[in-house]
Amino acid sequence: MGILKDVADLLLPPTCCVCGGFPDADGKIPYDVPEDLHLCFNCLSSLIPQPEDRRFFTCLSEPYEGDPHPELPLYIPFPYKGFFEKTVPQMKFHEHPELASFTGTLLGSYISKDNLNADLIVPIPLSAKREKERGYNQAGLIAQGASQVCGIPCSDKVLVRVKETMRQTEITDNAVRSSNVQGAFRTDPEFCLDGLKVMLIDDVATTGNTLHEAAVALYEGGAAQVVCCAACGNRAVLNAESY
Ligand SMILES: [Zn+2]
Numbered sequence: 001m002g003i004l005k006d007v008a009d010l011l012l013p014p015t016c017c018v019c020g021g022f023p024d025a026d027g028k029i030p031y032d033v034p035e036d037l038h039l040c041f042n043c044l045s046s047l048i049p050q051p052e053d054r055r056f057f058t059c060l061s062e063p064y065e066g067d068p069h070p071e072l073p074l075y076i077p078f079p080y081k082g083f084f085e086k087t088v089p090q091m092k093f094h095e096h097p098e099l100a101s102f103t104g105t106l107l108g109s110y111i112s113k114d115n116l117n118a119d120l121i122v123p124i125p126l127s128a129k130r131e132k133e134r135g136y137n138q139a140g141l142i143a144q145g146a147s148q149v150c151g152i153p154c155s156d157k158v159l160v161r162v163k164e165t166m167r168q169t170e171i172t173d174n175a176v177r178s179s180n181v182q183g184a185f186r187t188d189p190e191f192c193l194d195g196l197k198v199m200l201i202d203d204v205a206t207t208g209n210t211l212h213e214a215a216v217a218l219y220e221g222g223a224a225q226v227v228c229c230a231a232c233g234n235r236a237v238l239n240a241e242s243y
Helices: 002-011 041-045 083-093 097-113 128-134 138-150 174-181 209-220
Strands: 056-058 073-075 120-123 159-161 185-187 197-205 225-233
Touching: 041 083, 083 097, 083 197, 083 225, 097 138, 097 197, 097 225, 120 138, 138 197, 159 209, 174 209, 185 209, 197 209, 209 225
Parallel strands: 073 225, 120 197, 197 225
Antiparallel strands: 056 073, 159 185
């Protein structure tokens, strides 16, 4: 099989895992892409970070009144358009864990560049049922990739999803999105978070409700400070605008 595959690869070069096009070997890309990740020049050239002053937001609760953590920071280095509009569905629904790992290394390099720090990285967990269906948690792979680059240790055991929720992307009403994730997370009491600054990582921020709810669980579990990070988000807005 190995030889046959090598011959087939020679005759038919691997195609881009995002768009199906042929990778252009001559294109110069300012990113280190792993050898086993096939991305074409077109897809990679649509990978454009947010301007430096548009990466920091405040992650608000819905409703905002009575929010015990009104200043929760949310860091998003890439817009949910171009590269990520095409790759996030591939990560989630088309079995491309290698795209999630690559996204993690990108996120990690921006976390370092923008001097974000923490004691521990924690990904947003999937429910056990959904993780089994998909075979991996894309936020977990992103968090691991980021951890390897920026050197902050990562644990996917700290935060547990205790409520099966609908996909946030399937809900259009903000209040319903908020109640959908309410009480969805808790921390594992085996882990002591007392005094720690925790960096919470997800793939996409839409309303920020999921990140906010998970941050509340981390605070309840003893975290001293939480900073939320998403690889991409769909709000091209002014610095520190609420999310
Ligand atoms: Zn492509």
